[in-house]
Amino acid sequence: MEKALLYKEWKKTRIFSISIALVAIVLSAYIMLKAGRSFRIAGMEHLWDVIVNRKQFIFKELKYFPIAAGLCIGFAQYFPEIVQKRIKLSLHLPLNENKVVMLMHTYGMGVLLCVFFIQMLAFTIFSSIYFPFEFMLNSLQTIAPWYLAGFVTYMFVAMICLEPVWNRRGINSLLAIGTIYLFLLSGTPAAYEHTMCLFLIVSLWIFPFGLLSIKRFKEGKQG
């Protein structure tokens, strides 16, 4: 049953899932080629100066990709469920309703996790070839909140789409914008080094929000 539900999610979102993966590959290639070009044209010394003394981050083009990916997969997954209240079909399946929603979340998070993991791995390998360990660690600490923001965006999209009342959707959207903004407050490399734990807690706290929307849907809240 679980496999069938995941298959349905794949059928529904495969174009978006594949597109996100392709954009991730193209974006990663662009960032690495651009960095490689800088090595060759400006030289490593200049690049080091830019990175260390001027606190510039060479993977900064990556910043909004995880949020865009979270938005995209979230809408692809949950928007069709609210059209004609199609979510009723999933809730009527002979499975625990919370489990149905959690499986849907697991699929979306799984797609994001795969894409983000491969991208992070590519950047880690790239950094470890050209830069010392400290830089690699610094890069990961810089991009980790962006990836977390991608997951948080996805969870908020699920919550907003599944919410049955428009006013509440508005409030949830404001809450989402405020929360996601926190993850992007600073562009300084490794600025979130000491607050990552807090960000992880926020992300985990948001995970079951979709269940609240489903509870309200089941109660027949309207508006």
Add this chain to the structure above:
Amino acid sequence: MQAIVQCKNLTHYYGKRCIYENLNFEIPKGRILGLLGKNGTGKTTTINILNGYLKPRSGECLMFGENSAKLSPETKQKVGLLIEGHVQYPFMNIAEIEKYYSAFYPKWKKEAYWDLMKLLKVDPKQKLSQMSCGQKSQVALGLILAQDAELLILDDFSMGLDPGYRVLFVDFLSEYARAEEKTVFVTSHIIQDMERLIDDCMIMDYGRIILQMPVKDLLENFRRYRFKSKGISAFDHLKDLYHPVSIKGQTEVYSMLSKSEVAKLLSQSGINDIEIKEEKLTLEEAFIGLTGKY
């Protein structure tokens, strides 16, 4: 007769608007029960409460003895649901959607689905998004038939269907439900279709159920009576005469009483020596007689 669904003292409001108060009804096992009512009387509200998509302000619905708001997966397996508008997944084709649902139901009968699909003469790889409303209705029906559910709940099945598909839908469902002794709870705006399908009818008016009885009994006993009278004020208050209307001296009333009983009642109200014409009714006419034209 054993009841598969029991709704007890259901009360629901949308804001301050009362839909109904203390509504009670049962769906007996093995019967096809049609819920008839004008727009806004609470048909879809009732279906939503039954399926756990709406929490009533008070009261409860029991389905196979379980509260409908918290049905176990085992009970959900016994309930086939057709959502208003024959909603299904447009991104799947007809073979994929059959395979998808078969994973959830151990008693899945794929022949029931494919027999119906053969009638449509569509390619198994045809996507639902590229099908007409009528074809989609057959896919949705085929899926709930293959589920082999004990109880089928169909919300406004005739919505958007042309006469051909409506007849096909009704014939297939009726034959299947009677052959397999299934319990069916159905709503539709088109009462002619219901007449061909249902065993029992439950007629709702604003805030209450007017009656629940076998269609055969209703059509045998409920009559329209026409006679000449000057207005309706003399008998407008009589509860056994439904919705009297008088246009240019031609009066019509509906009643469960026999012609002689109606004549006696009218005579007691001071209307004597009139010629009463008795008319048999279709279900649609009976529905209008019970709920009124307006």
